[in-house]
Amino acid sequence: MTNNALSALSRRTQEAHCQVLERHKTFQSALSRYGKLLDKRYRLDLDSVGDAAALHGTEQSMLEAVCLHFLVHGQFDLADKLIQESVVDVPAAARENYVQLFEILTPLKERNLAPALSWAQANTQLLADRTGRQLEFALHRLQYLHLLSTGDVQAAVAYARAHFSRFGFEHLKDIQRLMGASLYASRLESSPYAGMLGDQPWLDVERLFREEYCAALGLPSDSPLYTSIAVGTTAIPSIIKMSQVVRTNRTEWTQQDELPVSIPMPDAVRFHSTFVCPVSKDYGTPENPPMRLPCGHVIGHESLMKLSNHDQTRFKCPYCPSEASASQAMRVYF
Amino acid sequence: MYRIPQESVLTLEQPLLKVVPHDQLKRLQRTEQRYCEKVLGNHEKTAKKLCKETQQPGGRSTEEVIKALGGMAKQLGQLKRKLEEIDRDQQRVVERTNVRLSHLDDLCRADTFESSEWRRWSTVKVDRVLVDFLMREGWSDTAEGLVRSSGLESMVDSGLFDQAQAIAHSLLDGNASEALKWCADNKNGLRKIKNTLEFQLRLQEFIELVHKGQKLDAIMYARTHLNPLVAEAAVDYDSERHQSLLLEMQRAMTLLALSPDTTVAPYCELYAGDRWRTLRNAFLAAHVELHSLPLRSLLSVSLQAGLSTLKTMQCASSIAASLDSDKDAKAAPNRRAAAQGPRAAQCPVCVAPLDVIAARLPRAHHEHSSIICRISGRVLGSEEVAGCGPNGQVYSWKALEALAAQTNGHIQCPATGDRFTMQYVKRVFIM
Structure with a gap:
C-alpha cells in the first residue's frame, strides 16, 4: 500500500521534472531568439x-544647456535641483524671464486669459511691430467667445465694443463672424459657429503667446537643446554611415571644418540661408556673392565671370534659353 | 519633402531593449532553472530511494517515511515561494519591455518632423537622453526628479548607475576596496570583455604601499595579487597585452628603488595623485562596457551630431572663429540680427551655451541652396516663390504681398529700410 503510493510519487516527480525542463527549454529558446533578433x-x-x-x-x-532646457519647459524644481547638485549656474535674469512666462501660461492652460491680456496690453507697441497685433486680437477673441458661451450676450457685446474696434482694419471678416455668433449665444455648440469653440483655439493661443513672449524678450521659444537633440537623433544614422567611410580614409570627421557629405534635414530646423552656386557648387560669400540674371536665375559671381568670359561675351543662362551679359546681372541678398 | 528615417533611428535603440530588460530576463531564467533542477532533481532521487528502501524487508519504518516526505513537502513549498518571487520579477521586466516596445512603435507613426507624433516621441527621447546624461554624471537627484515628472519609470534603468557612482566617488577619495569588490563580483564579465581594471587597481594599491614606505608589505602584496593577474593575462589575452602588463608591473617594481620625490620619468608619473582620477574614468568605462552601453553619454553623441547638422557658415560660432579682433566679434551679433531676420535668432547653434559646444564641431555640408525668407521664415523654393526688390533683397513673394497689403502698397524693406511697391519686385529662381 505505502509502496504503491511511493512508487506513484516517484513516477509523478519524474514526470513533473520532465515537464518543467521542457518548459524551460521552450522559454529559453524563445528568449535567445529574441536576443538574436535584437542584435540583428x-x-x-x-x-x-x-x-x-x-x-x-x-x-x-x-550642464548649463540642460539647466536652461528645464527652465524653458517650466521645470523650475529640476533646474534648482541641478544647480544645487552640480556647480552649474544660470543667470538669474534668464530664470526670472521663464518664471514670468509660466505665471501667464499656467493660468492660460486653465482658461484664464487675464494675465495674458494684461501682458499683451502692456506690450502693445512691441507686438504691433512684429505680427500686427495677432496675439492681442486672438486673446480678445477668446475672451469674447468665453463670455458668449456663458450666455451673457450683453456682456459679450459690450466687450466686443470695447476691444474689437481697434482691430477693424486687419480682422474685419473675423469680427463679422464673431458678432454673427452672438445670435446663437445660448446654443453655440449646435450653431454654424460651433467650429470657433473647442480646445484648438486655446492651444493655438498658448503657442502664439509663447512665441510672442519669447520673441519680445529675445529668447528662443523652443528649447535649443531639444531642437539639437531631436535633429541629432535623426542625423546619427547618416553620420555613422559617413564616419565609417571617412575612417577608412584614416581621418576623423570631427577634425574638419565641414562634414564630408550632406545630412538630410527638415525645413523646420533651417535657420540660416545658405547659397550654393548651382554651377560651381561653391558657397556664396562676400567675395563670391549670389548674382541674379535678368531671367531670374541666381548663380555665383565667379561662375558668372567664367560664363561671360569676364564680361566679354553674352552667354546663355545655364537653366533657361534666355541670354544675358554679366553687366545685366544684379547682386542679391538673402 | 523630409521624412524621419524611422528605420535607421530604430537601429540605435538597442540599449533600450537589450541591456537591461533582456539581460535581466536571461538572468532570471537561469536562476529559475538552476533552482528547479536542484530541488526537483533531489526530489526525484529521494522518492526513488524511499521507494526502494520500503520494498526491502527491514527497511524504513512508516514514521521515517512520513518524516522524509514531510521534508520533501517543505522543500517544495520553498521552491514554490522562490518561483513565485522570480515570476513577479519576470512579470515586471516583461511589462517594462512592453512599455519600451510600444514607445518604439510610436516612432513608426511619426513620419514628418512637424507631426505631433514626432513631437511626442522626440520629447520622450530627449528626456531619456537627459536622464542618461544626469545618471552618468552622478546628478542622481535631478535624474530621479526628471524620471518622476516625466513618468519615465519603465523607460529608464535608474539603478544602473547608483552603485557605480558610489564606487567612482570612493576611487576619487583614493580608496580602491569598493572597486576591487566590484571587480570580484563581475570577474567573469570583465574577463569576457578583456578588461584589465583589476590589474590597474592592484597596481595602484601597490604603489600606495611603496609611497608610504611599507616596502615589505608592498612586495608581499605584489606576490599575492599582481603576479596571479599577470599569469592569468598570459592565458586569457594575446601576448602583446600580456607583455604590456608585465612591463607595467616591472616599472612599478622599480619604484621600490626610487623615493616618492623622484623626478625620473616615467616613475614620477606613477607616484602622481591624478592616477586616481584616471582609475575612476577607467572604472566608469568598464562599468558601461560591462552593461554593453555606449561609452559616451547619449547627450554628447546627439549634440555632436545635431549641432554639426545645424551649423552653417552664418552661425555665430563660425563667424566668431573667422573674426580676429574683439571689436569685430562684438559688432557681429548685432549686424547679424539685423541682416538675417527673426528666424536666425532661433538657431540653437547661435545661442549660449550651445555655441560653446558647437565651436569646434564641423558645420554641415550643403549641396543645394537653402534660402529662408527673412519675413515669413519659410524656405524659398518651388512652393514658396521668391522675389527681390530693386535693392536686391530677396524675400518670399507672398510675404512681400502681405506686407504691401498692410501698408497700402508701400513696402518698406525690413533689412535696409528702402521703399518700393510690388510692381518693382522681380521673380528670383533658386536652383
Missing part, C-alpha cells in the same frame, strides 16, 4: 559616431 535589428553602435575630442572641455556648457 538594432545593430548600430553609438560609439562609432566619431571621437569626442571636439567636445572636450564643454562639460560645463552641457
